[in-house]
Amino acid sequence: MVKNKDKCDLGTCFLCTHCLPDWIPAISAARKNIVVKKGQQIFKEGDPVTGIYFVYSGTVKVHKKWDKEKELILRFAREGDIVGHLGLGSTEFYPVSATAIEAGIICYIEMSFFESTLQVNNNFVIKLMRFFANELQESEKRMRNLAHMPVKGRVAQAFISLRNKFGLNEEGFINIELTRQDLASFTGAAYESLFRTINDFIDEQIIEISGKSIRIKNETTLLKLTEEEQ
Amino acid sequence: MVKNKDKCDLGTCFLCTHCLPDWIPAISAARKNIVVKKGQQIFKEGDPVTGIYFVYSGTVKVHKKWDKEKELILRFAREGDIVGHLGLGSTEFYPVSATAIEAGIICYIEMSFFESTLQVNNNFVIKLMRFFANELQESEKRMRNLAHMPVKGRVAQAFISLRNKFGLNEEGFINIELTRQDLASFTGAAYESLFRTINDFIDEQIIEISGKSIRIKNETTLLKLTEEEQ
DNA sequence: CGAGTTGTTGACGTGTGTCAAAAGAAGTGG
DNA sequence: CCACTTCTTTTGACACACGTCAACAACTCG
Incomplete structure (x- = not known):
């Protein structure tokens, strides 16, 4: 019943802590494991995009503010899910926030390192592209539902x-x-x-x-x- | 004021009729120019995905049904815009419909040909991925607006x-x-x-x-x- | 000229959001 | 162990934005 995936949202990305433990120095240098408590914000709307995140453990909500007290939760991310990928578009600043709703560990990868992976690993980009296509499909379906x-x-x-x-x-x-x-x-x-x-x-x-x-x-x-x- | 782009949604894709006129036989074989009248459906929800479309001229609406008489228009596509790209996800069938609202010409590219382009042109896939990221961002913003x-x-x-x-x-x-x-x-x-x-x-x-x-x-x-x- | 489509307006019902307040639950401190 | 916050849960009452329906006008088109 649980979504069928290999290790992370992208099959096996060979990047995040989940898919690749801390062996290779080149990766370790560009990667950081962040321990988050329940309720802790990972990034928020308006923050400059500096990297991309993978959930190693715990649960994260991705949400977008409206009022001071109103928001819409766009998706939840659990073990192996990617977060902050909207930063791959042409925005300099995150258009959404991410907050841990259960304590866990978040794997952060510097954007420059991630970008260079994109340059050399075509298959990886294709997976990422398909992932986006599926997210977009889901988003448009929810949008229609919200309307009607x-x-x-x-x-x-x-x-x-x-x-x-x-x-x-x-x-x-x-x-x-x-x-x-x-x-x-x-x-x-x-x-x-x-x-x-x-x-x-x-x-x-x-x-x-x-x-x-x-x-x-x-x-x-x-x-x-x-x-x-x- | 009009969206800044080179020729098509993907900068210059070197695939659609807009970016590359009818010279190269290999492409021409996998490509078809469809003349559409106002109101003509290009594809509809549930149709099997067989290819991808670019708007060469005219205007297209991409919409998703709810009722027999209710729908939500997800986006409009004009000259140079890509349509049917959700088919690049893991769906076999289109989750949306596309209908011409102004007469024009639609450039159709067979999925197998498109896919093989993806395999060999990394830069193209990256552009496509970024395009998806921007679409997703837009979609999530509209979703939030629809809610609040x-x-x-x-x-x-x-x-x-x-x-x-x-x-x-x-x-x-x-x-x-x-x-x-x-x-x-x-x-x-x-x-x-x-x-x-x-x-x-x-x-x-x-x-x-x-x-x-x-x-x-x-x-x-x-x-x-x-x-x-x- | 009739018949069908699209524009226009009024009346109405209701799904939902908002506000306020009671009732618990749960901590804090003496 | 008992007052006293403070927070969440739970209900009720209310307003109103918006969707639905129905009727008519205006316009198109064969």
Whole structure:
């Protein structure tokens, strides 16, 4: 159920700490392992782009501010996922922020080193390009949903995609702990709207909650809500 | 004001009819120029991916269905723009549709040929990758706006981005003719909502309409509406 | 000239966001 | 062990932005 990948988002990138332990001096020099605590910001909107990040362990949310207190969570990144790749476009500054929601280790690679890898490893760039294509496809789908799908469907969609990304633990609960606030930001709804929607789902025996963990009890109905209307 | 690019979305791709006229047999064999009428579909959601398209002339909308009668327009493509590039991801089938909104010529390149170009031209892949990164950034920004920005701001945003992409004609009108329906689909609003919003803008002397053309009279106010709130 | 499309407006319902406040939960300090 | 913060959860009430529906006008086109 969990996304099928080799080691990192890019198959095996031979760059991040995950794919290549600390042996080769040339890489080690351009690479830094950053220990992050829960809630710690990795970079934020407006920061100059100086490198690119891979999640070695822990969980990260990538989000974009609106209000002082409103934001939209664009994606979550877990072990092996790449973060900060928008910096590869023509922006000098990150258009999004990245924040750890679970403690972990982030592998940072200097942009100059990363760029030189791009120059010499065509296959790697192709993987990266395909990765971007898939991200864009996902993004455009969510955009369409945000425009036309009601909150209930978007919440259902959120559960499904969290399940697909993080899988289930032994008790069958989705293997991630999210605050309601983050769930709301991920679905693009107000805190209270999300809250009420979740209650509806519980009443209808579609999901089950224990602490901050969620278990899907009736996948069929959930999927029906995420179906794109003819 | 119009997007700064060499010849096509990818600088100079040396592939599409725009960047490379019909001289080289190897390319000509894998390439087809398709004459499209206004309203003609180039491909649609669910079609198998067999190649990639460049707009040689005319205008194309890329859109994603929701209802039978609702859709979201994801982007417009004009002369030199690439279309169908989502097919480079891991989908076998297009997740979006492309339809001509002005008659023109579309240059089609067989995927196998395109793929072999990727294998041998590293610089080209890097350009493509950066193009994707920029598209993704744009998409995520629009996604955030769709979630939090009210219709009026989204319409303002639409005018600005249309102006940036298509520029102005001699009389200072934005150089594209769109139906209200398409404008609505582009902003992710109902037809009537868009209609009323446009009327508001006219009343407030912010824009001017002549037929299907739009002229921005008060850019400052328009920009203020698109500002991301602190 | 009828028939179909597109433009225009009004009325209406409702999904959702906003605000406020009660009720817990959980820490802090005496 | 008990007041006293402070934070999160939970509900209720409310407003309004926006989508939906319906009707009519205006325009196109065979």
